[in-house]
Amino acid sequence: MYLRETKRRNRDGSVVSYLALAHNERDPESGTPRARILYNLGRADRVDRAALGRLVDSVGRFLDPEASRAGEVEAAGVPPVVDARPMGTSWVADQLWQRLGIATALGEAVAGGRVNAAAVERVIFAMVANRLSAEPLSKRAGTRWVAERVFIDGLEAMSDDDCYRAMDRFGDVVGEVQRRVFFSVANLLNLEVDLLFFDSTSTYWETETGDAPADGDDLAGLADDEDGDGDVAAEAVEAAVRTWGRSKDHRPDLPQVVIGMAVTREGIPVRLWTFPGDTSDQKLIRRVKDDLRDWQLGRVIWVLDRGFTSEQNRRYLQRAGGGYIMGEKLRGASSEAAAALGRQGRYRTVAGNLRVKEVRVDDGAGRDRFVVCHNPEAAERDAAVRAAIVARLEDAIADSDGLSARKRAELAGALKTKPGYNRFLRTTPNGYLRVDRAAVRRDAHYDGKYLLRTSDESLTAGDIAEGYKALYEAERGWRDLKTGIDLRPVFHHKPQRIEAHVQLCWLALLLIRVAEHATGDTWRNLRAELDRLHLVTMATNDGHLAQRGELTPGQRDILTALELPTPPRIFDFTPADSAP
Known part of the structure; x- marks a missing residue:
């Protein structure tokens, strides 16, 4: 049954159309199909179109709605959609990746031999992009995520072997990548590195046994006086070895590694380090100081929490003109801290309701300044x-x-x-x-107080207090690494892959902080808006066409704040003779 249209030409040359509801029937003798008129609707220009609409609706109630809509779309000439996946978050992350020089630094560092540097760079970016998603996955599950659930420019698919090979190669050159990425980001964003904030944490590994000591020497390198300065405790050897230690994750039943992080006052992570799980804060700070001194960042003021306040640590940080701002334990056994708290002095208000007073304990050549901070709330x-x-x-x-x-x-x-x-x-x-x-x-007597000590003579008491408060950025970094980027759970065993996994999370945190710093918004809000942008693949008569959706005002604001171009309208076209 169908709607039949017949036309008749008048003597004056005009054409008149007539509509009828018809049904084809086959002639029993000739076998030829013939139209049988069931109902004449009259002239097409005079037909009651509203009545036809009601007829269509009444018929549609007895049909499959999906089939009905598909028929309408096909009749309207709209090509069917064969694939649709989010692309906004990964595309913005990729643009930042390129703009910050990470792609170039990584590609040049891993090049050499028979390594396909471009392919390794794309696989590493895909693993970082997965850390940025709302649901970070394991490396194996990430392969399906790339192939079926997200758009990664230049990478249609990857295998778990590709991931492991890329991580192994990344682990070989991670130090060089860190150095080049830092200076690229510092120059591009004009970062202030006069103050560096350092903190450490630990993370556990999903295994029941720890790793054997490196080279069977029970990590003796941690006690070697490598530079001959007599400071044995200063020789911390960076190595991602899972062993037992004081767990900051409250999982003493599982082996762990210790991770250190240095950030700028803007919260941009400078570098991450991994150490054996039983490495103390006092040991790892020496290695951190030496590593950044190799980057010509020796003349900076380190801001650290109370776990690092030992005299050896303080004097080590002062080498090559460096300095420190450290939290001091109020209830500790330090006679200097007790004397500083016992000194009389007048508080003055700095930022908000924070009150500070500066005291001097001694007048020696290596004396420290103490700042007593008080918060009434x-x-x-x-x-x-x-x-x-x-x-x-x-x-x-x-x-x-x-x-x-x-x-x-x-x-x-x-x-x-x-x-x-x-x-x-x-x-x-x-x-x-x-x-x-x-x-x-x-x-x-200690209510609302905390005590700071510093070796720097140029900062005011208010600057010292405000600088220490900014240590919150390092603590916020740990929170994002563990809860948003999902640093754990981790199942890697090889030390090189443990190191690579930690550094992938560092690159993800770097992209997050740069985006947040430029937009003034949280990554969660940015991701929620960007995930609304999809790449849609349609099957046309000429082939498959991959086209992005329309940008929302929120997405345009994000691109403007990040100084990124608008994504192209068409991403790919596969001719019909080669379309899947």
Whole structure:
């Protein structure tokens, strides 16, 4: 059944069309199909089109909606879509990758021998782009992600072997790539490297056993005095060896590696290091200092947290004109810190509600400046937390006087396992448990305070306090590496691939920070907007056409802020004789 149109020419030469609902029937004698008119609709120019529309709707209710729409699209001449995948995030990341000189640095570093440098560079970028996605995957799962779920310019597919070979080659040249990328980014973005912020963390590996000591020597290189300066502890050897150590991820049951990161005051990661899982902060800081000194970055002020505050570390950082700003433990055993806190002085307000005062402890040639920082809001929080701890402690020991001496000792042992209780619990000579009121008063003296020490004489007390607060950028980097970029879980075993995996995450963090710095927005928001841009492949009569969608205003704003060009409209055309 179909709508039949017949035409008749009038004497004056005009043509009139008539519409009818017809049905073809085959003549039983001749076998020739003939049209049988079921209903005459009259002249086409006078037909009730609204009635025809209602007829179409009533018929469509009995048909497959998808088939009906497909028929409408085909009738309208719109080619069917054979593939559609997000391209916005990967395309922007690729443009930044090229603009920051990472592609050039990586391609030139891995070139040589029978290595296809261009292919290695594309595979490494694909692994970095996957770290930037909303769902970072393993290297093996990433191969399907590239082939089926995302558009990577210049890479249609890759195998897991391609990934592992690229990681091995990347691991061979990672130091050179880091150096070239840093100077390219520093020159392009005019980075300020007078202050470098350093912090370390650890990450665990999904394996039940640790690695054997390197070369069977129990990592003796960590105790070798390689430069003959007598500072044995300074000779930390960078090596991604999984072993047990103090886990900052609260997974002491799994072997780990220690990772160090240096960032600028803008939060741009300068470099990442990997060390054996039992390397202490005091050892790795020497290697970090020496590595960056080789980059001609020796005359910088290092900003570090309280884990690095040892005299040997401080003097090592002062070599070649360097300096430091370090957090000092308030409740530690340092006599200098106690003297600094005990000095009288007047606070002055700097940024916001932060109050600072500078004190001098001694007048020696190697003297340090101390800055006492006080935050009134933090002081209120500290007081409230201490009051809650003391109240719970009082409840815990309220009826302890009636217990036997043995039971009281057991209770005291249990309470002292909790650091909060242990600070304020005392035992009388007769074995009774009491709240140490003197300890409570001493602790109140530290409310809202933190202590900084520096070797630099040019910075003001306010600059020192603000500089230390910017150490938050390094801590934010760890948070993004572990929760957004998914540094873990990791299953690699070869030290070279462990190092490569960490450095892939560093490149991803570098792209994120550059994008955030230029746009003033978070990567999560940028990615959500960019993922709306798709590359659509359509099957035309002439072949397959790959075309991007229309840019949204938000996407145009991102490209403008990043100073990137508009993506081309057409990305690929495969003629019909070669289309799949």
